[in-house]
Amino acid sequence: MDNKGIERALARIAHEIIERNRGTENLVLLGIPTRGHHLARRLQKKIEEIERGVNVPTGAVDATLYRDDLGMKETRPLKEMEIPIDIDGKVVVMVDDVLFTGRTIRAAMNALMDFGRPLAIQLAVLVDRGHRELPIKADYVGKNIPTSLKEDVRVHVEEIDPASEVVVVPLGA
Amino acid sequence: MKLKKKDLLGIEGLEKEEIELILSTAASFKEVSTREIKKVPTLRGKTVINLFYEPSTRTRTSFEIAAKRMSADAINISVASSSVKKGETLRDTALNLEAMNPDCVVIRHSSSGAPHMIARHLKSSVINAGDGAHEHPSQALLDMFTVKERLGGLSGVRLLIVGDIAHSRVARSNILGFTKMGASVTVCGPPTMMPEGISAMGCSVSHDMEALLKDADVIMMLRVQLERQKEALFPSVREYSRLYGLDAGKLRKARKDALILHPGPINRGVEISPEVADGPWSLILEQVTNGVAVRMALFYLLIGGVKE
Numbered sequence: 001m002d003n004k005g006i007e008r009a010l011a012r013i014a015h016e017i018i019e020r021n022r023g024t025e026n027l028v029l030l031g032i033p034t035r036g037h038h039l040a041r042r043l044q045k046k047i048e049e050i051e052r053g054v055n056v057p058t059g060a061v062d063a064t065l066y067r068d069d070l071g072m073k074e075t076r077p078l079k080e081m082e083i084p085i086d087i088d089g090k091v092v093v094m095v096d097d098v099l100f101t102g103r104t105i106r107a108a109m110n111a112l113m114d115f116g117r118p119l120a121i122q123l124a125v126l127v128d129r130g131h132r133e134l135p136i137k138a139d140y141v142g143k144n145i146p147t148s149l150k151e152d153v154r155v156h157v158e159e160i161d162p163a164s165e166v167v168v169v170p171l172g173a
Numbered sequence: 174m175k176l177k178k179k180d181l182l183g184i185e186g187l188e189k190e191e192i193e194l195i196l197s198t199a200a201s202f203k204e205v206s207t208r209e210i211k212k213v214p215t216l217r218g219k220t221v222i223n224l225f226y227e228p229s230t231r232t233r234t235s236f237e238i239a240a241k242r243m244s245a246d247a248i249n250i251s252v253a254s255s256s257v258k259k260g261e262t263l264r265d266t267a268l269n270l271e272a273m274n275p276d277c278v279v280i281r282h283s284s285s286g287a288p289h290m291i292a293r294h295l296k297s298s299v300i301n302a303g304d305g306a307h308e309h310p311s312q313a314l315l316d317m318f319t320v321k322e323r324l325g326g327l328s329g330v331r332l333l334i335v336g337d338i339a340h341s342r343v344a345r346s347n348i349l350g351f352t353k354m355g356a357s358v359t360v361c362g363p364p365t366m367m368p369e370g371i372s373a374m375g376c377s378v379s380h381d382m383e384a385l386l387k388d389a390d391v392i393m394m395l396r397v398q399l400e401r402q403k404e405a406l407f408p409s410v411r412e413y414s415r416l417y418g419l420d421a422g423k424l425r426k427a428r429k430d431a432l433i434l435h436p437g438p439i440n441r442g443v444e445i446s447p448e449v450a451d452g453p454w455s456l457i458l459e460q461v462t463n464g465v466a467v468r469m470a471l472f473y474l475l476i477g478g479v480k481e
Contacts (some may be wrong), residue, residue, distance in 0.1 A: 061434075062201075065213040065214070065215040066213065066215075070477055071478070073478060074175050074478045075474055075477045077194075078201035078202070080203070081201070111213075114208065114210045115208065156436070
C-alpha cells in the first residue's frame with residue numbers, strides 16, 4: 001500500500017465516520033502514538049475538509065501504562081498523552097495504524113475511562129491483520145491484510161518516516 | 174533504553190543517557206497528577222517500603238504519593254515506632270523487610286553509604302532518599318527536571334549553589350548531575366561550610382555571593398541547618414543572612430530571569446527572604462510538584478519492567 005492507497009483509505013474512513021455519526025458533533029479523534037496519532041491528524045484534516053467549517057478536537061491516548069505485559073518485558077518508553085477536551089458524553093474515535101491482538105486497544109480503552117465517560121468509543125484502523133486475542137473489532141478499516149504470525153505489518157507515515165507505505169515483512173526483519 | 178542497575182543509590186553511578194531517560198519519563202508522568210483520577214494501574218501488585226531513619230515530610234510523602242499514583246502499595250516505616258528502637262541492626266531490618274517480598278525499598282539514613290550496604294543484601298530495588306552528607310539523587314533529578322522544563326535544556330546552564338555545602342547531600346548530587354549534563358556549577362558559602370577539595374567534583378568555588386549573582390541562570394539556596402549553629406560555623410544567623418541569604422536587594426544584582434530553587438524546608442528570613450521565596454521567579458513549589466513525577470518515573474523504570 002503506497003501513500004495514494006493510504007490517502008484513499010483515510011478519505012473513505014473520514015466519510016464513514018461522518019455518515020455513521022450523522023455529522024461531527026460530539027466527535028473527538030484520539031490517535032494511539034506514534035503513527036496512529038499522525039493518522040488521526042490526517043483524518044481530522046479530511047473530515048474538516050468534507051464538513052466545511054467544523055473543528056474536530058484531535059489528540060493522542062498513550063496506552064503504555066495500562067498494558068497487560070508491562071512486568072513481562074523491558075520497560076517501554078512513554079509516549080504523548082493529549083486529551084484535548086473533556087470526553088464525558090463525547091463520541092471518541094480511536095485511531096491506530098495496525099489492529100493485531102487487540103491488547104493495545106484494550107489498554108487504550110482503559111486509559112480513556114480514567115479521563116471520563118464517553119458516550120461511545122469507536123475504532124478506526126488503517127490495517128486489520130487478524131489474529132485477535134480479545135473480543136475487539138474495528139468500526140472502520142482501511143484494508144484487511146491476512147497475515148501469518150511469522151510476519152510483521154509495518155505502517156510508515158511520511159511525517160516521521162522516509163515515505164508513507166504499508167509493508168508486510170518477515171518477523172524480526 | 175532502560176536503567177542499567179537495579180538500584181538508584183546516587184547520581185554518581187548514573188550515565189548521562191540514564192539521566193535523560195529519567196527526565197523524559199518524568200515529563201510523561203507529570204500529566205498523570207493533573208488528571209481528575211490521579212492513578213494509573215502500572216505497578217499494581219508491587220510493594221514499596223519507605224524506610225526513613227531521619228525526619229522528612231516532603232520526600233517521604235512524595236515517594237508515597239508517587240507509588241500510590243502508580244497503584245503500588247506503599248508502606249511507611251518511621252524509625253521512632255520501629256524495632257530499631259529495640260536495637261535491631263540496619264542489615265537485620267533490611268533482611269526482615271525483604272522476607273516480606275517488597276519490590277522496592279526507599280531508604281533515608283543519617284549514615285553515608287547505608288543505602289549501598291542494604292542494596293548489596295537485598296534482591297529488591299533500593300532507592301537512596303538521602304544518606305548522610307553523601308547523596309540525595311531524587312532531589313537532584315527533580316532539580317534538573319525543573320530547570321530543564323523552564324530553560325529547555327541543561328547544557329551550558331550556569332548554576333550557583335549557595336549555603337552549607339559541606340553538610341549538603343543535595344549540593345553533592347546536584348554538582349554531579351548538572352556537570353554530567355553539561356551545565357557549569359559554582360558553589361558559594363562561608364569557608365567554614367566549604368569542604369576542602371570540593372572543586373575536584375568539577376565545580377568552581379567562591380565565597381563572594383554578590384559577585385556571582387549576575388552570572389547565574391539558576392540560583393539554588395540551601396537550607397541553613399540551624400541545629401548546627403552550636404558547631405559555630407557562622408557567627409550569627411543575622412550575619413549569615415546578610416552575606417549568604419537571598420533577599421530582594423541581592424536579587425536585583427542577579428539576572429532578571431534567574432530561576433530560584435530551594436530543596437526545602439526553607440528558613441524564611443535566613444537563607445531566603447519571604448519576598449524572594451514567594452516571588453515570581455521562585456520555583457520552590459514547582460520543585461515539589463515535579464518531585465512526584467520524577468519519583469513515579471524512578472519507580473516505573475526500576476520496578477515496572479520484567480525482573481531479571
